[in-house]
Amino acid sequence: MIARALTFSLMLALCLAATGAQASSAWEAAVAADPVAEKRLQALSKELRCLVCQNETIADSNAELAVDLRREIRGMIHDGRSDNEIIDFMVARYGDFVLYRPPVKGVTLLLWGGPVVLLLLGLGALFAYLRRRAGRVGDTERPLSTEEARRLEALLKEPDNK
Amino acid sequence: MNRYYWILGAFAALVVLLAVGLGLNPRDIPSPLVGKPVPAFRLALLADPDKTFGPEELRGKPWLLNVWASWCVSCRQEHPLLVEFSKKLDVPLIGLNYKEVRGDGEFDMSKLPADEEKKLALQRATGWLRDHGDPYRLTAMDIDGRVGIDFGVYGVPETYVIDKDGIIRMKHTGPITPDVLTKKILPLLAELSK
Numbered sequence: 354m355i356a357r358a359l360t361f362s363l364m365l366a367l368c369l370a371a372t373g374a375q376a377s378s379a380w381e382a383a384v385a386a387d388p389v390a391e392k393r394l395q396a397l398s399k400e401l402r403c404l405v406c407q408n409e410t411i412a413d414s415n416a417e418l419a420v421d422l423r424r425e426i427r428g429m430i431h432d433g434r435s436d437n438e439i440i441d442f443m444v445a446r447y448g449d450f451v452l453y454r455p456p457v458k459g460v461t462l463l464l465w466g467g468p469v470v471l472l473l474l475g476l477g478a479l480f481a482y483l484r485r486r487a488g489r490v491g492d493t494e495r496p497l498s499t500e501e502a503r504r505l506e507a508l509l510k511e512p513d514n515k
Numbered sequence: 516m517n518r519y520y521w522i523l524g525a526f527a528a529l530v531v532l533l534a535v536g537l538g539l540n541p542r543d544i545p546s547p548l549v550g551k552p553v554p555a556f557r558l559a560l561l562a563d564p565d566k567t568f569g570p571e572e573l574r575g576k577p578w579l580l581n582v583w584a585s586w587c588v589s590c591r592q593e594h595p596l597l598v599e600f601s602k603k604l605d606v607p608l609i610g611l612n613y614k615e616v617r618g619d620g621e622f623d624m625s626k627l628p629a630d631e632e633k634k635l636a637l638q639r640a641t642g643w644l645r646d647h648g649d650p651y652r653l654t655a656m657d658i659d660g661r662v663g664i665d666f667g668v669y670g671v672p673e674t675y676v677i678d679k680d681g682i683i684r685m686k687h688t689g690p691i692t693p694d695v696l697t698k699k700i701l702p703l704l705a706e707l708s709k
Contacts (some may be wrong), residue, residue: 404544404669404670405669405670407541417614417617417618417620418669421660421664422664425664444547445547446547446548446664446665446666446667447544447547447667447669448544448545448546448547448667449547450544450545
């Protein structure tokens with residue numbers, strides 16, 4: 354248990370040292386050493402898309418731009434700006450595309466509503482099909498005529514001649 | 516049989532949808548800056564680093580801002596076109612050199628002090644314009660890329676058309692092609708110059 358705690362704190366120290374080494378100025382190092390600020394940076398950069406490698410967040414991406422934007426976010430955290438202000442800063446420059454979760458509005462209605470519409474269409478088609486099928490199966494479930502009953506009787510009595 | 520036509524129709528619709536999607540350029544992200552005032556900045560000039568340039572100096576006439584760097588391969592592609600049409604262009608074409616040194620990826624920035632970086636950036640940018648021609652009225656040096664962030668730069672080269680009130684009217688990401696130039700940029704400039 355103690356060993357695990359030790360390893361953990363060692364790893365934490367290493368991580369902090371690594372981020373500290375990357376930070377090129379005093380305030381960057383200060384933010385990087387502050388676990389709360391670093392957590393906010395992590396959370397924010399997971400919400401933001403890197404515009405260079407478009408399927409990565411700026412938390413995951415190692416593109417130049419992502420590095421720059423992480424530094425910019427660090428600076429804004431250091432200046433005491435709120436998460437919303439930081440997100441607005443990014444949207445004002447890069448548009449809604451920078452948000453990993455696009456906002457619900459006119460142009461994104463199809464994006465958000467599309468899957469629901471498709472699900473409803475599928476369910477509708479499924480129910481229509483099931484009802485038609487039930488109707489067809491129902492048709493065949495009439496009682497046997499006397500002629501059919503006699504044939505059935507004869508077939509059942511037939512000895513197995515294997 | 517009818518049912519199969521229906522499925523075929525749905526499949527055809529999907530093919531059309533995907534074909535259109537494949538034809539779109541994923542780099543072409545609409546800029547929220549179009550229709551907004553050009554971001555304020557003040558940067559040192561390439562030709563004379565003691566002097567600076569800010570966009571407010573060009574109030575009253577439309578102008579073009581072209582973001583470039585010597586490490587940017589696509590810039591090389593569009594550059595001859597810029598050199599060619601800048602000769603007949605009657606509006607200012609301003610260059611914004613974006614992260615000349617640190618954008619290159621060839622340098623270990625932790626070992627390069629800021630004044631060294633600046634010197635190297637000026638040297639490299641000047642050399643590149645000497646080799647490939649200088650279409651710009653002036654080039655402003657965005658050495659750390661902070662101004663680039665204000666412009667939402669994400670893929671050099673980028674070109675902005677700015678009107679006489681300092682409003683960004685168009686943004687083009689990627690190299691300018693003769694098509695983009697004659698069909699979009701020049702007509703817009705003609706309209707803005709009226």
